[in-house]
Amino acid sequence: MQIVRSIAELRAVRKAWHAEGKIIGFVPTMGALHAGHLSLVEAAKAQSDKVMVSIFVNPTQFNDPKDLESYPRTEATDLEKLKPLDVDLVYMPDADEMYAAGFATKVQVEGLADCLCGATRPGHFDGVATVVTKLFLQSGADKAFFGEKDYQQLQVIRRLVADLNIDIDVIGCPIMREQDGLAMSSRNVRLSDEARAIAPALHNIMEKCILDVQAGKSIDEAIVEAKLRLAEAGFGQVDYFEFRDNADLVLLDILDRPARLFAAVFLDNVRLIDNLEVQ
Numbered sequence: 001m002q003i004v005r006s007i008a009e010l011r012a013v014r015k016a017w018h019a020e021g022k023i024i025g026f027v028p029t030m031g032a033l034h035a036g037h038l039s040l041v042e043a044a045k046a047q048s049d050k051v052m053v054s055i056f057v058n059p060t061q062f063n064d065p066k067d068l069e070s071y072p073r074t075e076a077t078d079l080e081k082l083k084p085l086d087v088d089l090v091y092m093p094d095a096d097e098m099y100a101a102g103f104a105t106k107v108q109v110e111g112l113a114d115c116l117c118g119a120t121r122p123g124h125f126d127g128v129a130t131v132v133t134k135l136f137l138q139s140g141a142d143k144a145f146f147g148e149k150d151y152q153q154l155q156v157i158r159r160l161v162a163d164l165n166i167d168i169d170v171i172g173c174p175i176m177r178e179q180d181g182l183a184m185s186s187r188n189v190r191l192s193d194e195a196r197a198i199a200p201a202l203h204n205i206m207e208k209c210i211l212d213v214q215a216g217k218s219i220d221e222a223i224v225e226a227k228l229r230l231a232e233a234g235f236g237q238v239d240y241f242e243f244r245d246n247a248d249l250v251l252l253d254i255l256d257r258p259a260r261l262f263a264a265v266f267l268d269n270v271r272l273i274d275n276l277e278v279q
Contacts, residue, residue, distance in 0.1 A: 001082065002089045007138050010052075010091050014140040022049040026141030026168075028132060031055040032072040032186035033081050036176035040145040041085050043173050052139055053082060054091040056098065060106075061127030072186055091139070098134065106130045109156045109163075112249055116152050116262055117273070120239045128153055129160050136166050143169045147176065149183050151260060151275045155249060175275075177203070183274045195268030201233040206261050206276050209241075213278075219243055219253055230265060239264035239271070243278065 004010050017024055025048025027040045033055075044051045055078055062068035075092070082090060106126050112118075113125035136144065146154045154172050161170055176184045181203035182196075191199060209226040213219055223241055230238060244251055246258040259278040264271060 001079075001087050003079070003092060004089060005092050005094070006097060007093070010089075010138055011140070013089055017050050018140065023143070024048060024139070024141040025051045026135070026139050026144045027051070027053045028135050028144065028146075029053060029055055030057045030071070030186065031078050032074050032189070033078045034176075034184045034186065034188075036147050036149065036184035038081060038085065039176050040147060040173055041082065041087060043171065044143065044145045045085065047171070048143055050088045051086075052089045052091060052141060053087050054093075054135055054139070056091075056093055056131070056135075058098070058127060058131040059095055060099070060130060061124050063121045063123050070190065072189055091135075098131065107133045107160060107164075109159050112152065112156050112159055115244070115249055115251070116240055116242070117264060118152070120264070125153070125156050129156060132157055133160060133164065133166070136161070136168050141168055143171055145171050145173055147174075148172050149175045149185065149274065151262070152249060155247075183272075185272070187270050187272070190268075190270045192268050195234075195270070198234045199267055199272060202230070202235070202263060202265060202267075202272060202274055203276075205229045205233070206263055206274060210261055210276060210278055213243070213255055219255070234267070236266040236269075239266075241265070246277065 025044030027044050029037050041051060041053060057071055057073060059068055079090065107129040108126050109129050118125050146157065148154060158170050161168060178184060180200040182200045205226050209222045212222040227238055227241060241263045242251060243259050243261050246260050252259055255278060260275045261278055262275045264273045
């Protein structure tokens, strides 16, 4: 497993692989790897000849400095988790490598990035779109793999790739969950034992809300009841709890098209997000 920390090294490897006719699969991450990330690596291996994984905690996508400071950084453990998967290359640049002195450009995706996490985390998706664009151009990968837990992020990335004509296939992979239903996330390690026991209720309450709407209850009524259940379970602030179009993320008041239920709630000062497809 080759470890590179500079853009020049990364491009040299990419050029050599492409000269050999290899298909490159790429898994961008911010580290603190869990089974969800590793499932993306497995998907990349199944569809590529060579696999790159990046580990970079991107400062420009954090609107709260405290959140950036507390984000878990587990480089040594991450590398140990990747070794058994026969990853070909791990790219670990530092902030100065990614954002050189005088850096003055950002990528902004309108519409898709303005709702959900974009509404409550100003500038977040500008940071995501910019760093992902840079990673795609640096890696020259043929395919990129993202988890559907960050579904809005996935749609934003698909849009920027289409709009900027970046020659890469963006592949969404299913959400990986713990046995109790909690969506896997690097942030879960910050939950106290008590909060971790409460956290799976989010998934259960979302499922119940969907069933209520499918049974004929109005979306507004079902959401009000779901928020009451969240409060009773011990959750704090609800950033959003909304049904939206599966493709363009337009807010829905009736289920007349393929949709998803999106949620972002706080528990033990940790922001948990999840989404469920609605048949």
